[in-house]
Amino acid sequence: MRVKMRDAEAVERWMSRRMLPDDLKQRIRSYELYKWQENRGVEEETLLRKFPKDLRRDIKRHLCLDLVKRVPMIEKMDEQFLEAMCDRMKPVLYAEKSCIVREKEPIDEMIFIMRGKVTISTNDFLMPGDFCGEELLIWALDPRSTSNPPTSTITVETISEVEAFAVMADDLKFVISKFRHFINSRQLELKHTFSQVLHKIGNKL
Numbered sequence: 001m002r003v004k005m006r007d008a009e010a011v012e013r014w015m016s017r018r019m020l021p022d023d024l025k026q027r028i029r030s031y032e033l034y035k036w037q038e039n040r041g042v043e044e045e046t047l048l049r050k051f052p053k054d055l056r057r058d059i060k061r062h063l064c065l066d067l068v069k070r071v072p073m074i075e076k077m078d079e080q081f082l083e084a085m086c087d088r089m090k091p092v093l094y095a096e097k098s099c100i101v102r103e104k105e106p107i108d109e110m111i112f113i114m115r116g117k118v119t120i121s122t123n124d125f126l127m128p129g130d131f132c133g134e135e136l137l138i139w140a141l142d143p144r145s146t147s148n149p150p151t152s153t154i155t156v157e158t159i160s161e162v163e164a165f166a167v168m169a170d171d172l173k174f175v176i177s178k179f180r181h182f183i184n185s186r187q188l189e190l191k192h193t194f195s196q197v198l199h200k201i202g203n204k205l
Contacts, residue, residue, distance in 0.1 A: 031093075031095040044091045057083060061086050064085075073137055088168075093161070096158055101154075107151065110132070111156075111164050113162060114164055116164075120155065
């Protein structure tokens with residue numbers, strides 16, 4: 001509690017110094033409270049980085065593998081590829097009524113929901129076990145794609161507090177480049193999966 005009070009005081013001083021409006025201050029306070037309730041002051045990603053590589057890999061595998069295997073494009077990939085994906089994933093928290101991604105803005109991360117509920121602008125919902133940002137995976141898998149990540153065709157917002165794992169665009173590109181030889185060997189199968197996912201995205205529009 002002493003740590004929480006110290007951190008809260010530091011945040012309040014910072015918000016006052018920057019003269020943030022009251023509504024933005026309240027959103028920050030809500031997020032800080034939610035983050036504290038979830039981890040009691042422990043920064044999970046910082047903690048994981050302190051573990052040796054083999055232990056960190058096994059922890060991430062336990063936490064993320066089932067989430068990754070729900071993605072049609074990569075569910076049947078080599079086990080090493082899936083573990084590499086898990087290793088690059090980072091825990092993230094979103095407060096209620098947070099915007100994860102806006103329509104027409106670049107997609108910089110793929111989100112895997114562990115807890116909570118989000119809504120998308122196509123009047124659909126995402127629940128625990130679901131994911132969003134699959135366009136980023138298509139971009140990373142396509143060797144002809146540009147260096148700029150794709151833009152989102154939807155807006156994704158949280159309805160409740162959300163606990164998730166995220167993999168960033170650069171990390172996704174790195175993992176795929178590392179296993180490009182394996183991916184190329186399954187080119188036809190991936191091409192078929194691409195068309196299915198693109199059809200699914202088209203139906204959301």
